[in-house]
Amino acid sequence: MTARLPRERRHTLFFLQEVRSFAPVFLDTEVDMTQVLAHRTRARAAGRRYSPVSYVVLCAGQILAKHPDANAAVQGRLRPKVAHYPFAHGKVTLDKQQGGHRVVLATIVRDVQERDLEEVQRHLDRFRTGDPDRMPEFAAIRRLHARPWPLALAAFRRAARALPVRPALTGTYAVTSLGHRDVDGFHSVGGTTVTLGVGRITDRPVVRDGEVTVAPVMRLSLAFDHRVIDGAEAADVLTEVKSALEGYR
Known part of the structure; x- marks a missing residue:
């Protein structure tokens, strides 16, 4: 039995076609989340709730603002051009229902380098709980779904390939998480030079001061576009x- 692909999945297919030109390389590490969880506990006692993704979005934005070569985008094959952005816009993927179908949508947290954790969380909460069939921020996606396939694809390509406006569509870096399920780690290409993949936080053995102990550990991956940066720069970003x-206070 076959059926037409739901219109609500068009943007995902268009995106996957565009990222075929990427040259992804993947890194990963383990993060001791003891300090982050301690901060979350203190915040919860004060009536505030912060998700692990918000910490990653904030820290990554602050780090990438210091790495302009990684906070960049490339376009073109015969005469490629690189755009360096003076801001860090974080793209965060969301598991949503649209038109009765389960889809991946994204929101852009703008100017993360100038924001605090509360602002990042407030932004993500609004999009996590909002209805994409009604939210004005998803009006462009709804229009894309409504257009005939060739016109929709052409419109998506124009937007995705325009370096000055690309951050409004994909951000300057991306964060995607499956840590709410039993997923330790994964790698994803988010349409940006740097994409961070967030796994679950779970107790694992770690060594501290020569002794083995148990700590809450999160696996964090980084995919980078080798056309734009090299492994050493990507390793610096992931390490930072x-x-x-790990040093969050």
Whole structure:
């Protein structure tokens, strides 16, 4: 039995076609989340709730603002051009229902380098609980779904390939998480030079001061576009994000 692909999945197919030109390389590490969980506990006692993703979005935005070569985008094959952005816009993927279908949508947290954790969480909460069939921020996606396939694909390509406006569509870096399920780690290409993949937080053995103990550990992956940066730069970014999370106060 066959059926037409739901219109609500069009943007995902268009996106996957565009990222075929990427040259992804994957890194991963483990992050001791003891300090983050301690901060979450203190915040909860004060009536505030922060998700692990919000910490990653915030720390990554602050780090990437210091790495302009990684906070960039490339376009073109014969004469490729690179755009460096003076801001860090974080794209966060969301598991949503649209038109009765389960789809992946995304929201862009703008200027993360200037925000605090409360602002990041407030933004994500609004999009996690909002209805994409009604929210004005998803009006462009709804229009894309309503257009005939060739026109919709052409419109998506124009937007995705325009370096000055691309951050409004994909951000300058991406964060995607499956840590709410029993997923330790995964790698994803988010349409940006750097994409961070967030796994679950679970107790694992770690060594501290020469002794084995148990700590809450999160696996964090980083996919980078080798056309834009090399492994050493990507390793610096991942290491600095790890350090920022482990030293969070």
